[in-house]
Amino acid sequence: MSDQNPVFIPGPTNIPDRLRHAMSIQTMDHRAPDFIELLAPLLRDLKKVFRTTSGQVLTFPASGTGGWEAAITNTLSPGDKVLAARFGMFSHRWIDLCQRHGLDVEIIECEWGEGAPADLYGERLAADSGHEIKAVLVTHNETATGVRSDIGAVRRAIDAANHPAMLYVDCVSSLASMDFRMDEWGVDLAVSGSQKGFMLATGMAIIGVSRKALEAAKTARCPRTFLDFGDMAAANEKGGFPYTPPLQIMFGLRESLDMLFEEGLENVFARHARIAEGVRAAVGAWGLELCARRPELYSDTVSAIYVPRGFNSDELTNHIFDTYGVSFGVGLGEMAGRAFRIGHLGSLTDVMALSGIAAVEMAMADLGYPIELGSGTSAAQEHYRRTARPVLQSAA
Numbered sequence: 001m002s003d004q005n006p007v008f009i010p011g012p013t014n015i016p017d018r019l020r021h022a023m024s025i026q027t028m029d030h031r032a033p034d035f036i037e038l039l040a041p042l043l044r045d046l047k048k049v050f051r052t053t054s055g056q057v058l059t060f061p062a063s064g065t066g067g068w069e070a071a072i073t074n075t076l077s078p079g080d081k082v083l084a085a086r087f088g089m090f091s092h093r094w095i096d097l098c099q100r101h102g103l104d105v106e107i108i109e110c111e112w113g114e115g116a117p118a119d120l121y122g123e124r125l126a127a128d129s130g131h132e133i134k135a136v137l138v139t140h141n142e143t144a145t146g147v148r149s150d151i152g153a154v155r156r157a158i159d160a161a162n163h164p165a166m167l168y169v170d171c172v173s174s175l176a177s178m179d180f181r182m183d184e185w186g187v188d189l190a191v192s193g194s195q196k197g198f199m200l201a202t203g204m205a206i207i208g209v210s211r212k213a214l215e216a217a218k219t220a221r222c223p224r225t226f227l228d229f230g231d232m233a234a235a236n237e238k239g240g241f242p243y244t245p246p247l248q249i250m251f252g253l254r255e256s257l258d259m260l261f262e263e264g265l266e267n268v269f270a271r272h273a274r275i276a277e278g279v280r281a282a283v284g285a286w287g288l289e290l291c292a293r294r295p296e297l298y299s300d301t302v303s304a305i306y307v308p309r310g311f312n313s314d315e316l317t318n319h320i321f322d323t324y325g326v327s328f329g330v331g332l333g334e335m336a337g338r339a340f341r342i343g344h345l346g347s348l349t350d351v352m353a354l355s356g357i358a359a360v361e362m363a364m365a366d367l368g369y370p371i372e373l374g375s376g377t378s379a380a381q382e383h384y385r386r387t388a389r390p391v392l393q394s395a396a
Helices: 017-023 035-050 064-075 089-100 118-127 151-160 211-216 229-237 247-263 265-286 313-324 350-366 375-386
Strands: 056-060 081-086 104-109 133-139 166-170 189-193 205-209 302-306 339-343
Touching (some): 035 205, 064 189, 064 229, 089 133, 133 151, 151 166, 247 265, 265 375
Antiparallel strands (some): 056 205
């Protein structure tokens, strides 16, 4: 019966029954005239989640990594210089992807637990008088460390340096869960996926593309075929796909957007913030520390938590799974063995969060952690009681 337990990994997230049913459809003809009745409103409504009116949304059958690759290959050429900060596993993987495509990556090394250093981005860009840097890469929500970066501050740094570089943002674990403002922050490429805030199965890369990025795609020379912006945009304009689309996920995405809009995006963000704060209250009651260094860096979708010295976080997550049938995120990269992660995004309520907190607490007690059984659960309960509000049934 352990498959009835929610998962507490940072993605893929729990899939509501409403979305599972929406994805359970029979095959249809994606070249028939009625396909556009699904596609056109879907792309239009996705722009509302990205908060863009001037940009365009393109979707590809892929994970978020496929979205990264689409962003890079469509807008850059081999040898182009890009500027990126490495402060976690996912910012590292984006850098690695760029290097594999023959890009010249200038890396700002940061301590894990810190966010994107807007000031250092600004310094590097100001020093680039020849405007050799073509793109600035930023991970909005670093899933390995539970750190949220200030994208608006990075945009201000680019503008202060009077630099023409495009701004690329990985918002895979933040979009549809935390506030994201593509137009306001001047984001040229925003990469997300279906399996986190949209609460669906993995299989759809969702990319917000600015007009500037679309223009850059006309001259970029990195090879691409399956992930070609031009092919996708041209097919979308005619109401279709350049190849077979993932219809089941598209129908699920239509229902997911309906759920998000029924709850209201601001309410979705507030729900995530409230649940996250309860998790952080539990962590504090346990006497443990978050990987994120300061409150302004705390993510509302995932908390990475250091285990006490002398303990191994992998043993903890394995024990929780083996004994209680619940999955939590393991430590990645520099966090391996040192930290575990609680994913608190997507289809989640405070009651569900409490079950995860209690499971962690039981496992830590089993393994002899220096915690008081019930302390974290009680702290989270107090927070959720103080901040309780009527439940919107459509968000369940």
